[in-house]
Structures are given as C-alpha cells and as structure tokens.
Amino acid sequence: MSGTQAVFDVVSPGLQTLVQDHPGRRGLQSKGFFPAGPVDPVSFRIANALVGNAADAAALEIPMGRLTVRVLADTAIAVTGASGAEPTLNGTPVPLWQTVPVRAGDEVVCPTVKGPGFRLYLAVAGGVDVPLVLGSRATYTMGGIGGVEGRALAKGDVLRAHRVAAPAPLRVPDALRPVMTNTWEIEVMRGPHADPDFLTEADWRDLVGREWKVDLNSNRVGTRLNAHRFTWSRSSGGVAGGHPSNILDGSYPIGGVNTNGDVPVILGPDGPTAGGFTVVATVVQAGLWKVGQLRPGRDTIRFREVDLDEALALAERLDYTTDARHYEEL
Incomplete structure (x- = not known):
C-alpha cells in the first residue's frame, strides 16, 4: 500500500491539540529551536507502538481532552495518557492503552480529562501526514512552524495519514502503563x-x-x-x-x-x-x-x-x- 488518505475531519479541536512527532527537531538549539515534540514522550511513543507506527511517526497531543473527530477511512487508532478520560467511539466507551479499529463515518470523542494526568495522545495507523519542516513534523508553538500551518488544530481541518495494512491489535499490560498521580x-x-x-x-x-x-x-x-x-x-x-x-x-x-x-x-x-x-x-x-x-x-x-x-x-x-x-x- 502507498500514498496517503484522509483519516480525520476535526469537528471540535479542543484547547490546543497539536500534531507532534518524537523526538522533534534535534540538533537545532544553537539556531534557537528547542525540539518541540510531545511533552509526555512515553505516552506518545506507546500510542504509536499500538498502531504499528514507526517511533518517529506524527500523532496528536491533546491537553485537557475536548477533541472530537469524524473518521474518514477504515483504520486503527490508540489513545493513551491521562487517567479520568473516557474516550468514546460512536458514544460507546473505548479503553485507553490499546488498539481500537475504526471505520469511515465513526465519531471519536476525547472528553474533558478529569485526571490524574493532563494530556492525551491519539495515534492513527500510518501516522499523521503533514509537511516536514527542518526535518520534523512537530508543531513548534514559539516559532509557528510544523504541524498544521504551525498552529493548533481548528474546526474543519482534515488530517491525512499514510496508507498501511491494518496493525495487529494490542493492549499494554497494566504493569507497563505510566502511573498517573496528583x-x-x-x-x-x-x-x-x-x-x-x-x-x-x-x-x-x-x-x-x-x-x-x-x-x-x-x-x-x-x-x-x-x-x-x-x-x-x-x-x-x-x-x-x-x-x-x-x-x-x-x-x-x-x-x-x-x-x-x-x-x-x-x-x-x-x-x-x-x-x-x-x-x-x-x-x-x-x-x-x-x-x-x-x-x-x-x-x-x-x-x-x-x-x-x-x-x-x-x-x-x-x-x-x-x-x-x-x-x-x-
């Protein structure tokens, strides 16, 4: 399989949902750029691993939740991060820390995070496809570069991902999940x-x-x-x-x-x-x-x-x- 496909239509963008990748723009600090990338790289990397992505694939960082997307293609997602969040698929709760198959027409909601923890991460099979800027797809908020036009997601944005075969569904054992607290x-x-x-x-x-x-x-x-x-x-x-x-x-x-x-x-x-x-x-x-x-x-x-x-x-x-x-x- 090759090429890309539209995977998400952003219905509600949340507080400051950003496209990030890991480890971001390394090696540019002498030029004034911190690397950007996820603030919680562990939950981010786990989300990518659950959908079969490479470690440096781009995914979404969702502070406080409040994101709603409409699925535009059959694929698989994973949501990781803060506790007290209950993502839903067409109104039905889906678990964090495991692969979730989705189909075109589905609606995924990441509601307000109650905590403990603060940020959710949503990965999609194939990785979010946005242009590389200085070697990374990460959104750098201070410089307004990377991600989707260097900004947080907005209502009506359409996100694309690389076409890949469906990943084997996986679940992170409880013992390997980052422990959230206050x-x-x-x-x-x-x-x-x-x-x-x-x-x-x-x-x-x-x-x-x-x-x-x-x-x-x-x-x-x-x-x-x-x-x-x-x-x-x-x-x-x-x-x-x-x-x-x-x-x-x-x-x-x-x-x-x-x-x-x-x-x-x-x-x-x-x-x-x-x-x-x-x-x-x-x-x-x-x-x-x-x-x-x-x-x-x-x-x-x-x-x-x-x-x-x-x-x-x-x-x-x-x-x-x-x-x-x-x-x-x-």
Missing part, C-alpha cells in the same frame, strides 16, 4: 548551576526536600512552580545582574529547572534555548514524561536527585515500556 516524584540531576557556586548546600536540600505546587500559568514552554526565596551562595549576579540567579547568557537544557529570580520553571520542549538565569537542576530523560502530565494549578511535585547510573537505568526501562513486543495480543 503528587509526583520527578528525578533530577544537579546543575549546571547548583551548589556550591550558586546555591548553598542548604538550598539544594531545600530544592529536593520540599513540595512544589504547579502554577496555573504553565504550558509547553515551561512549567512554573511556586515562588521560593533561596539563600544563594553569592550576594548578586555580578556583571550579569543584581539578583544572584542572574548569569551571563548561556544555553539551556531541555528539562532544566530554570530559576528566574525566586520562581523555578521546568523548561518544556518549546522553551527558550538560552538566557541569563541559572539552571539549578535538570530533569533526567526518563522523568520528562511526568512533566507532560502535570496538571496546572492542582498538582504538586517533589524532586529526587539521582546519579548518572540510575538515570541511564530509568531510560532503559522506558525503552522496554514503549516496545510493542512486550504488549498483549487482543
């Missing part, structure tokens, strides 16, 4: 601007020892936490500025815990690539999916420091989780 533990490593040069030892203990509230003003650019006054190991930023969180502009890592004065912000996939504030810790790769499921204005987190060996072991576990060979046949 009180998260997120793994981090120190730095690049931690103690003793920037934070004090007591500041670091405070960072990993206290509970942080996720601010309502959080999005794909960054997850803001409640303000907190650190002691700092220096009195100012010197030539970089008066506050000790100021530094001469430097590059930012994905998942960096950026301290803008007294406000920590976890940098998301659409975040700034550089700036003049300290990054006191960095979320490890295996912890990034949790940031994507944080509910603004409600959830709380605690940071847990890990070393490199544990970070690598956690990443290997996620590779196992997203491998369809470990799923159950239906």
Whole structure:
C-alpha cells in the first residue's frame, strides 16, 4: 500500500491539540529551536507502538481532552495518557492503552480529562501526514512552524495519514502503563548551576526536600512552580545582574529547572534555548514524561536527585515500556 488518505475531519479541536512527532527537531538549539515534540514522550511513543507506527511517526497531543473527530477511512487508532478520560467511539466507551479499529463515518470523542494526568495522545495507523519542516513534523508553538500551518488544530481541518495494512491489535499490560498521580516524584540531576557556586548546600536540600505546587500559568514552554526565596551562595549576579540567579547568557537544557529570580520553571520542549538565569537542576530523560502530565494549578511535585547510573537505568526501562513486543495480543 502507498500514498496517503484522509483519516480525520476535526469537528471540535479542543484547547490546543497539536500534531507532534518524537523526538522533534534535534540538533537545532544553537539556531534557537528547542525540539518541540510531545511533552509526555512515553505516552506518545506507546500510542504509536499500538498502531504499528514507526517511533518517529506524527500523532496528536491533546491537553485537557475536548477533541472530537469524524473518521474518514477504515483504520486503527490508540489513545493513551491521562487517567479520568473516557474516550468514546460512536458514544460507546473505548479503553485507553490499546488498539481500537475504526471505520469511515465513526465519531471519536476525547472528553474533558478529569485526571490524574493532563494530556492525551491519539495515534492513527500510518501516522499523521503533514509537511516536514527542518526535518520534523512537530508543531513548534514559539516559532509557528510544523504541524498544521504551525498552529493548533481548528474546526474543519482534515488530517491525512499514510496508507498501511491494518496493525495487529494490542493492549499494554497494566504493569507497563505510566502511573498517573496528583503528587509526583520527578528525578533530577544537579546543575549546571547548583551548589556550591550558586546555591548553598542548604538550598539544594531545600530544592529536593520540599513540595512544589504547579502554577496555573504553565504550558509547553515551561512549567512554573511556586515562588521560593533561596539563600544563594553569592550576594548578586555580578556583571550579569543584581539578583544572584542572574548569569551571563548561556544555553539551556531541555528539562532544566530554570530559576528566574525566586520562581523555578521546568523548561518544556518549546522553551527558550538560552538566557541569563541559572539552571539549578535538570530533569533526567526518563522523568520528562511526568512533566507532560502535570496538571496546572492542582498538582504538586517533589524532586529526587539521582546519579548518572540510575538515570541511564530509568531510560532503559522506558525503552522496554514503549516496545510493542512486550504488549498483549487482543
């Protein structure tokens, strides 16, 4: 089979439904582009695996749900991500975390996400077909590129997918599903601007020892936490500025815990690539999916420091989780 076919007519687009792919536009940070891609890459990768797609196929990211699409061709879909969501097919509930066959004329509804968790992911067999921009189909909201004209989906958009044979229906075992909660533990490593040069030892203990509230003003650019006054190991930023969180502009890592004065912000996939504030810790790769499921204005987190060996072991576990060979046949 070859070519593409129209698969979805967008009836109701939801809050900010975006076409994304994984891992997005890697290697362009020096040119000012964070990679975009899914904020929860684990749920995203699992959705693609359930419909037989390649790991880099494009799919939909649906914050808060509220998406309705009309199916235009016989195919298969999978919905993964936040709990408390009850997708329906022609009004009948369908389960998350498994392959769901659909036929032309069907209506798929992803209602409001009650949680825990915040984002749903919808993959379709063959992958959503939108133009490649700088090597990726991911929507980069800060730059207005990728996806469907660089924007969120709108009512009346028609999405296409590559024609592929029907995938074998699969289900993710309960033990392999990401666990959603309202009180998260997120793994981090120190730095690049931690103690003793920037934070004090007591500041670091405070960072990993206290509970942080996720601010309502959080999005794909960054997850803001409640303000907190650190002691700092220096009195100012010197030539970089008066506050000790100021530094001469430097590059930012994905998942960096950026301290803008007294406000920590976890940098998301659409975040700034550089700036003049300290990054006191960095979320490890295996912890990034949790940031994507944080509910603004409600959830709380605690940071847990890990070393490199544990970070690598956690990443290997996620590779196992997203491998369809470990799923159950239906």
